[in-house]
Amino acid sequence: MGHYSSSLGLNPSVLTVPGLGNSGPTHWQTLWEQSRLDTRRVELGMWDTPHRNAWVTKLDQAIAQAKAPVILVGHSLGCQAIAWWASLSPQPYGWPVAGALLVAPADVDRAGIPPELSTFAPAPRTPLPFPSILVASTDDPWIEIDRAHSLAADWGSHFVDAGAQGHLNAASGLGWWPDGQELLERVIAASGGPHGEVRAPGDARAILAQASAGSPSGIHA
Numbered sequence: 655m656g657h658y659s660s661s662l663g664l665n666p667s668v669l670t671v672p673g674l675g676n677s678g679p680t681h682w683q684t685l686w687e688q689s690r691l692d693t694r695r696v697e698l699g700m701w702d703t704p705h706r707n708a709w710v711t712k713l714d715q716a717i718a719q720a721k722a723p724v725i726l727v728g729h730s731l732g733c734q735a736i737a738w739w740a741s742l743s744p745q746p747y748g749w750p751v752a753g754a755l756l757v758a759p760a761d762v763d764r765a766g767i768p769p770e771l772s773t774f775a776p777a778p779r780t781p782l783p784f785p786s787i788l789v790a791s792t793d794d795p796w797i798e799i800d801r802a803h804s805l806a807a808d809w810g811s812h813f814v815d816a817g818a819q820g821h822l823n824a825a826s827g828l829g830w831w832p833d834g835q836e837l838l839e840r841v842i843a844a845s846g847g848p849h850g851e852v853r854a855p856g857d858a859r860a861i862l863a864q865a866s867a868g869s870p871s872g873i874h875a
Contacts, residue, residue: 666752666842667720668693671713673730673760674770676701681824682831683729686838689830693727698735706773709735710742723752725842730796730821733759733788734774737809741778748852752845754786755838758822759805761797781810785844785858787837788812791819791826812862840864 670683670693677683677695687693696716698709713735717724728736733756745751761767762775788811790802797805799815806813814837820826828834844853844861853861 665721666692666723666725666845668725668727668838669716669720670695671698671726671728671732671736672696672701673728673732674701674704674768677729678824680829681729682828682834683727685830686727686835698732702770704731704735704770704773706735706738710739713739714743717750720750722750723748723845724750725838725845726751726754727757727838728754728759729757729823731760731762731771731774733757734762734777737778737780737782737805738774740782740784740809741780743783745783747783747855748785748845748858751784752852753784753841753858754782754811755834755841756786756788756809756811757834758790758794759788759797759802761801764797764801777805777808779808781808785841785853785855785862786811787814787841787862789814789816789822789834789837791816791822793818794821796821812859 668690670687672683687695696713698712700708726736736754760771762771762777786809788802788806790797790799792799803813816822822828840862844858846853
């Protein structure tokens with residue numbers, strides 16, 4: 655458990671939500687699951703032939719079964735699955751999903767997308783009912799950086815520019831991705847107050863805004 659969650663008295667369940675093809679053995683999501691006792695993967699199934707409704711249903715089941723509060727950690731198409739779940743969910747702000755880290759979301763609205771992504775289009779534009787950070791790379795083949803910034807605006811996410819790191823996956827050479835862990839801890843900090851209560855949106859945004867990529871200790875690997 656990270657220092658933010660421990661100091662705030664929160665014990666969130668961290669659920670990773672991979673993208674198309676699932677996350678392999680050297681992907682940072684897999685490494686986080688192996689090293690954090692609070693973290694496990696949502697088994698969405700149909701990894702190579704995903705369907706929005708099936709993935710949203712599986713995610714909803716995992717959230718319902720987890721011990722709240724829940725922190726979602728999505729990668730690529732998994733980010734779109736989280737956004738769709740949120741747009742279809744009646745949950746009040748911050749509960750049971752208390753926050754999300756959204757990494758390298760896939761652009762499901764661009765021309766010529768693979769048919770495997772088509773059921774996720776168009777991307778939801780509804781603000782997420784929980785604090786979130788969206789991280790994007792300047793040379794991601796799955797999304798232009800400006801489009802990622804637009805998604806962050808639509809979803810109400812704090813935007814972090816990761817620099818040129820590809821799709822922010824195993825091929826990016828991130829390993830355990832300690833800088834991503836710092837962003838996860840920032841989301842956990844923004845999700846709960848000193849006694850585990852839901853933070854007001856303004857207070858959460860202020861905490862998330864402390865996550866930046868511009869300093870030497872930013873998220874550049």
